[in-house]
Amino acid sequence: MKNIDMLRTDLTRRGILKGGGALVISFTAPASIAAAATAATAAPRALDPAQLDSYLAIHRDGSATVFFGKIDGGQGTDVGIAQIVAEELDLPVDKVAVVMGDTATTINQGGASGSFGITWGGKPMRHAGAQARQALLELASKRLKTPVEKLVVSDGVISVIDAPSKKVTYGQLVGGKFFNVSMKWNGKIGNDLDVDGGAPLKKPADYKIVGKTPKRRDVKPKVFAQPATYVTDMRIPGMLHARVIRPPVADATPTAVDESSIKNIPGAKVVQKDGYIAVVAPKEWNAVRAAQQLKVSWTQPAPAFPDPAQLYDYIRKASVRQRKVEKNTGSVDQAMAGAAKVVEADYEWPFQSHASMGSAAAVAEMKDGVLTVWTGSQKPHYARDGVAALLKLPPEKVRAIWLTGPGSYGRNDAGDAALEAAFLAHATGKPVRIQGMRPEGITWDTKGPASVHHAKAGLDASGKIIAYQFESKGFSRLDLDSNESNPAYSLIGQQWGVPLKPLDSFGTPDEAYNVPNRLMAWETIAPPLDRVSPLRTSHLRDPVGPQIHFASESFIDELALAAKTDPVEFRLKHLSGRDAAAVKAAAEKFGWETRVAGPKGDSKADVVTGRGIAYAKRLGTIVVVAAEVEVDRRTGKVRAKRYAVAHDCGCVVNPALLHNTIEGNIVQATSRSLWEEVRFDRQKVTSVDWVTYPILDITEAPEKIEIVLLDHPEIPPTGAGEPSSRPVAGAIANAIFDATGVRIRRAPFRPDALKGSFA
Amino acid sequence: NAMTTQIHLVVDGKSHTLSVDDPNMPLLYALRDELGMSNPHFGCGLAQCGACTVHVNGQAARSCVTPLSAVKDAKITTLAGLGTPEHPHPLQAAYVEEQVPQCGYCINGWIMTAAALLKENPHPTDEQIRKGLTGLKCRCGTHMAIIRAVKRAASMA
Numbered sequence: 001m002k003n004i005d006m007l008r009t010d011l012t013r014r015g016i017l018k019g020g021g022a023l024v025i026s027f028t029a030p031a032s033i034a035a036a037a038t039a040a041t042a043a044p045r046a047l048d049p050a051q052l053d054s055y056l057a058i059h060r061d062g063s064a065t066v067f068f069g070k071i072d073g074g075q076g077t078d079v080g081i082a083q084i085v086a087e088e089l090d091l092p093v094d095k096v097a098v099v100m101g102d103t104a105t106t107i108n109q110g111g112a113s114g115s116f117g118i119t120w121g122g123k124p125m126r127h128a129g130a131q132a133r134q135a136l137l138e139l140a141s142k143r144l145k146t147p148v149e150k151l152v153v154s155d156g157v158i159s160v161i162d163a164p165s166k167k168v169t170y171g172q173l174v175g176g177k178f179f180n181v182s183m184k185w186n187g188k189i190g191n192d193l194d195v196d197g198g199a200p201l202k203k204p205a206d207y208k209i210v211g212k213t214p215k216r217r218d219v220k221p222k223v224f225a226q227p228a229t230y231v232t233d234m235r236i237p238g239m240l241h242a243r244v245i246r247p248p249v250a251d252a253t254p255t256a257v258d259e260s261s262i263k264n265i266p267g268a269k270v271v272q273k274d275g276y277i278a279v280v281a282p283k284e285w286n287a288v289r290a291a292q293q294l295k296v297s298w299t300q301p302a303p304a305f306p307d308p309a310q311l312y313d314y315i316r317k318a319s320v321r322q323r324k325v326e327k328n329t330g331s332v333d334q335a336m337a338g339a340a341k342v343v344e345a346d347y348e349w350p351f352q353s354h355a356s357m358g359s360a361a362a363v364a365e366m367k368d369g370v371l372t373v374w375t376g377s378q379k380p381h382y383a384r385d386g387v388a389a390l391l392k393l394p395p396e397k398v399r400a401i402w403l404t405g406p407g408s409y410g411r412n413d414a415g416d417a418a419l420e421a422a423f424l425a426h427a428t429g430k431p432v433r434i435q436g437m438r439p440e441g442i443t444w445d446t447k448g449p450a451s452v453h454h455a456k457a458g459l460d461a462s463g464k465i466i467a468y469q470f471e472s473k474g475f476s477r478l479d480l481d482s483n484e485s486n487p488a489y490s491l492i493g494q495q496w497g498v499p500l501k502p503l504d505s506f507g508t509p510d511e512a513y514n515v516p517n518r519l520m521a522w523e524t525i526a527p528p529l530d531r532v533s534p535l536r537t538s539h540l541r542d543p544v545g546p547q548i549h550f551a552s553e554s555f556i557d558e559l560a561l562a563a564k565t566d567p568v569e570f571r572l573k574h575l576s577g578r579d580a581a582a583v584k585a586a587a588e589k590f591g592w593e594t595r596v597a598g599p600k601g602d603s604k605a606d607v608v609t610g611r612g613i614a615y616a617k618r619l620g621t622i623v624v625v626a627a628e629v630e631v632d633r634r635t636g637k638v639r640a641k642r643y644a645v646a647h648d649c650g651c652v653v654n655p656a657l658l659h660n661t662i663e664g665n666i667v668q669a670t671s672r673s674l675w676e677e678v679r680f681d682r683q684k685v686t687s688v689d690w691v692t693y694p695i696l697d698i699t700e701a702p703e704k705i706e707i708v709l710l711d712h713p714e715i716p717p718t719g720a721g722e723p724s725s726r727p728v729a730g731a732i733a734n735a736i737f738d739a740t741g742v743r744i745r746r747a748p749f750r751p752d753a754l755k756g757s758f759a
Numbered sequence: 760n761a762m763t764t765q766i767h768l769v770v771d772g773k774s775h776t777l778s779v780d781d782p783n784m785p786l787l788y789a790l791r792d793e794l795g796m797s798n799p800h801f802g803c804g805l806a807q808c809g810a811c812t813v814h815v816n817g818q819a820a821r822s823c824v825t826p827l828s829a830v831k832d833a834k835i836t837t838l839a840g841l842g843t844p845e846h847p848h849p850l851q852a853a854y855v856e857e858q859v860p861q862c863g864y865c866i867n868g869w870i871m872t873a874a875a876l877l878k879e880n881p882h883p884t885d886e887q888i889r890k891g892l893t894g895l896k897c898r899c900g901t902h903m904a905i906i907r908a909v910k911r912a913a914s915m916a
Contacts, residue, residue, distance in 0.1 A: 074861030074899055215858055222863035223854045223870070224847070225798035225839035230864065233797035241792075266780050285788040286780065288804075357864040357898040358802045358810060406800065406810075406864040407898050438803040656858065660904060664861055667900030690807040690896060699889045701902035 047107050049193060050185040052135070053178045054107055055128035056085065060175030062156045063095040066128075069109030069193070070121040071101040071378055073408040075664075075721060076216045076657035077117035083653055084122045087209040088129030088202055090153040091170070094214070101380040101402025110191035111379030112408065113482070115618065115719030118653055122717065124195045127183065134199035135181050139173045204651065204713035211713065213656035218404065231376040231403035232435060234363040239431035241284040242424050243291035245277040246444055246491075249683040250529050251301040253495075261295035270294065271427050275495035275532070278424055280432060288437070303682035304529040312348045312746075315452050315473055318525035322504035330517030335467035339458025343562045345555055347455070348746040349474075349547035351678035352448040354540055355693055356407025359436025360414040362421035371398045371426060375418040376405015382483035383415060387422040390487045398422075406441075409668075411538040413445040415484030416491045423492060439688045444491065446538035447678055449475035451506070453551035457515075463563030464573060467517040470509055470552055472544075475537050476524040478503040482539040494532045502527055507544045509552035510617040513574040534685040535678070541665075545618060545726035546672055550747055553614035553730025557597060557737065566594045567613050567734060575615075578710070582622045582646040583615055585708045590626035590644035597734065599741040607632050609641075612734025614727035620718030621649040622710075625666070627731040631739045636754030639700060640670045640732055646708045647724060650715035662707050662724045669728035671696035674749050766827050770794060771840025779827060786830055787811045787822040790837065798838045799867040802896070809868020809895040813837050819875040838867045841874060850874055853911035861899035868895040873909045881916050883909070 047054045057065045072078045078098040086093040140158040141148045159167035183197035221229045253275045262268045268281040268290035279290040306314040364373040377383040384400035424432040451474025458467035479502045480489040487493025488501045506522035560570035568587045615624045628642040675694045679686045687693035737743050740758045764782040790796045802810030806821040813822045814836040842848035850870050876891040888909050
C-alpha cells in the first residue's frame with residue numbers, strides 16, 4: 001500500500017483535483033502518476049508558454065490550480081504564488097492550489113534559482129491570474145448580458161452591480177474547460193520567462209491577500225509524517241534499491257570489480273558502466289551492505305589537490321583563467337594617490353559543502369517508453385534534459401517530477417542522484433530508488449568555491465572613501481553549471497568520460513556606497529582536477545555572496561576605524577535612500593550605541609562581548625545585520641548571541657513566511673561563518689560526516705534574532721531566499737574586532753583557528 | 760540461500776513479526792523498507808543527526824544504528840504514532856502553529872527527542888531545551904523556531 005498509490009492519494013488530498021473538470025485533468029493533473037507518464041506524451045495540448053491554460057486552470061467547483069515551473073525549498077514560495085494569483089483572480093487563497101516542478105504539467109521557469117521564486121516566478125503567474133480574471137469577466141458579461149464595467153467580482157463569484165442576484169461563478173463559466181486565451185510571451189524559457197496578455201493588474205493599494213500570512217501547505221504533512229511528502233519516500237512496487245560506489249581518492253578509476261565479494265547478500269548485483277559503479281538489491285539494507293562489502297580495485301593516481309595548509313597561497317599563485325572587471329568608474333589610481341589615508345587588507349574563505357540534511361535520493365522508472373524520474377533537484381526541467389542527454393532519449397520521453405528532497409540550497413547532490421537513478425532504471429529494466437550514504441552529500445556534493453579577496457581604499461581628510469578597489473580571486477563558482485542539464489555537469493557523465501566544461505564566474509560586492517572612483521574585478525583559476533572531483537564547484541546558497549561580503553563589509557569597518565568613525569555612521573556617510581533607511585532600522589532595533597569600534601574596558605576579561613554591523617544588497621534586496629558576539633579569549637570560541645536584521649525586498653507578499661526565511665538564512669549563515677570548511681588532503685576530501693564537517697549546534701544558536709521588514713507594496717518584490725545569508729560573516733567579524741581589538745580576516749571563525757589570536 | 764530471522768516488534772501500537780536476512784539490520788530499514796513507513800528518515804546512518812529518531816520503550820533512539828536484534832519485542836513509537844492531525848501531540852500542534860520546518864527532513868529528531876525531554880521535564884528552561892536537543896542537526900537553520908515550538912508545547916501541557 002505504501003507505494004505510488006499513496007502518492008496519488010496525497011496529491012489528490014492536497015487539492016490538485018479539487019472538483020476537477022475532466023477536460024483539464026487530461027492535460028494537467030493526472031488521475032494517477034502512472035497514467036500521467038503516458039498522458040505526458042499523449043497530452044491533448046503541448047505546454048505552450050503563450051497559452052493561459054499552461055499556467056492556470058479553473059475547476060468545476062470554482063477553485064483554481066496554478067502550474068508553476070519552479071519549486072519550493074521550504075520557504076513557502078508556493079504559498080506566495082498562490083497569494084499573488086488569488087489576489088489578481090479575486091479568489092480566496094485557499095482555493096488556489098499550486099502544482100510545482102513537474103515537467104509534464106509545468107513550463108520550465110528555471111526551478112529554484114537565485115531567489116527569483118517570487119521576483120521572476122511570480123510575474124507571469126500574476127499576469128496569468130489577471131488575464132484569467134479578465135477572461136472570466138468577458139464570459140460573465142455574455143452570460144449575464146451585462147457590460148463588464150457593470151460587473152463586480154468577489155471570491156470567484158461575478159455579479160451585477162446593483163443587481164447582486166444576477167451572478168455566475170468561475171466554476172460555472174469555465175470549470176474544467178480551457179480558456180483558450182493567448183498571452184504575449186517574451187520568448188524566454190527558464191527564470192526569464194514572462195507572459196503578459198494586457199489585462200490590468202490590481203493596484204497594490206487594493207491588495208487584500210498579498211501582505212497577509214496564510215500558512216504553508218507542506219508543514220502539516222511533514223509534522224504528521226504523512227506519506228509521500230519527500231522524494232525519499234517515493235516507492236514503486238518491484239523497485240530495486242541502489243547505492244553508489246565513489247572512488248576512494250580523487251581521479252581513481254576502477255580496474256576490477258569482484259562481484260563474488262557480495263554473493264552472500266540476497267539479490268545484490270553490480271551495475272557498472274565505465275567508471276560508474278552501483279549496487280542494486282530488492283531490499284534497501286542489502287544494497288547498503290553490498291556497497292560496503294563490494295571489493296573494487298582502483299587505479300592509484302597522483303595526488304590531485306593542493307596542500308590544504310597552503311590553499312590560499314595556491315589560489316594567489318595560480319594562473320588566472322579569466323579576469324573580469326565588473327565596475328570601473330573614475331580613476332582609482334589617481335584618487336588613491338591623492339588620498340589622506342590608504343587602507344589595504346586581504347580576506348580568505350574556504351570551500352563549503354551543501355551538506356544537506358540527508359544525502360540526495362531519486363527514484364526512476366521506465367514504463368511504456370517513458371522514463372520518469374522523481375527528484376529533489378531544485379531544477380527538475382533541467383534534470384529531465386540531463387537524463388535525456390545521458391541516456392540519449394528524446395526529452396519528450398523523459399518526465400521529471402519534483403518532490404521535496406532531504407535538503408537543497410543550490411546545486412547539491414540531487415542532480416547527480418537524478419541522473420544515476422535514471423541510468424540504473426534504464427539499465428536494469430526495473431524501477432530504482434537510489435539514496436546516498438552520508439559522504440555522497442558532504443564529500444561528493446559540489447562545493448562553494450574557496451577564494452581570496454584583496455581590498456584597498458583611499459580616504460580623504462574628512463574620512464570619506466574617495467577610491468575603492470576590490471578584487472577577488474578564486475575557484476570559479478561554476479565548475480559545473482548550476483543545473484544538471486548536461487551530463488558534463490554530473491558525476492556519472494564524467495565517469496563515463498564526458499569532459500568537464502568549467503564555466504568562469506565569480507562576482508563583486510553588491511552595495512550602493514557612494515564612492516566616486518571604483519574598480520571591482522574578479523579572477524578565476526582552474527579547478528584542481530578537471531573530472532569527477534569532490535572539490536568541483538557549483539552553486540551553494542547565495543553563491544559567492546558570503547565570501548565577497550565577508551571581505552567587503554569587514555573592510556568597510558576597517559575603513560571606519562581608519563576614519564575614527566562609528567561603523568553605522570561611516571556607512572550612512574556613504575549611503576542614501578532605502579539603503580540608509582535599512583542601516584538605520586537595524587541599528588535602531590539593535591540599540592546601537594554610537595562609538596568607534598574597538599575593545600572597551602573589559603577587553604582583558606576571559607569572555608568579552610562586541611557588536612558589529614554589515615550591509616549588503618542582492619539584486620535589489622537590501623539587508624543589514626547587526627550582531628552581538630561573545631568571544632572566549634582563552635578558547636577562541638565565538639558565540640553569535642543576538643542579531644537585529646533589517647530587510648527590504650520591496651513588496652512583502654507574506655510577512656510570516658518572509659520572517660522564517662530570513663531567520664533560517666541568518667542561522668545557516670552563522671553556521672557557515674563560525675564552523676563550515678571542507679577538509680581535504682592531497683588525494684581526497686576528508687569531510688565525510690557531521691564530525692568532520694561540523695555545523696552550528698542548537699546550544700550555539702543565537703538567543704535572539706529580531707527582524708524588521710521594510711515593506712514597500714508599490715515596489716515589485718526582489719527576492720529573499722538568499723540575500724540575508726551574505727552580511728552575516730562580516731557582521732560577526734566586525735563584532736569580534738569590537739570585542740577583542742583583533743581583526744579576523746579568514747573564515748570560518750572556529751575555536752581551533754582563533755585560539756591564541758586574542759592572547 | 761540466506762538464513763532468515765524472525766523478529767517481533769510493536770510499532771505505533773501495531774504488532775509485526777519481521778523475517779529478515781540480517782538480524783543486525785538497523786531498525787530504520789525495518790521501519791522504512793519492511794513496514795513501508797515514510798518516517799523516520801535516513802540522514803547519516805551514524806547517529807550524528809537525529810533524522811531517524813524514534814522512541815524505543817519511551818526512550819529517544821537513533822534507529823539508523825539500533826540493530827533489530829536489540830529491539831526484539833520492543834514498543835517503538837514513530838512521529839506518525841506520536842499524534843495525528845485530529846489528536847496531535849502538543850509538539851506537533853506547536854510545530855504547526857509556529858510553522859517550524861523548512862525542508863523538514865530533520866523533523867523526527869527534534870520532535871521525538873523533545874517529546875522525550877518534555878515527558879521527563881514538562882517545563883524546561885531555554886537552557887534545558889537547548890542542552891536536551893544538542894547534537895541534532897537542522898540544515899535550514901530553523902533552530903529559533905524549534906525553541907519557540909518546544910516552549911509553546913510546554914506551555915500547552
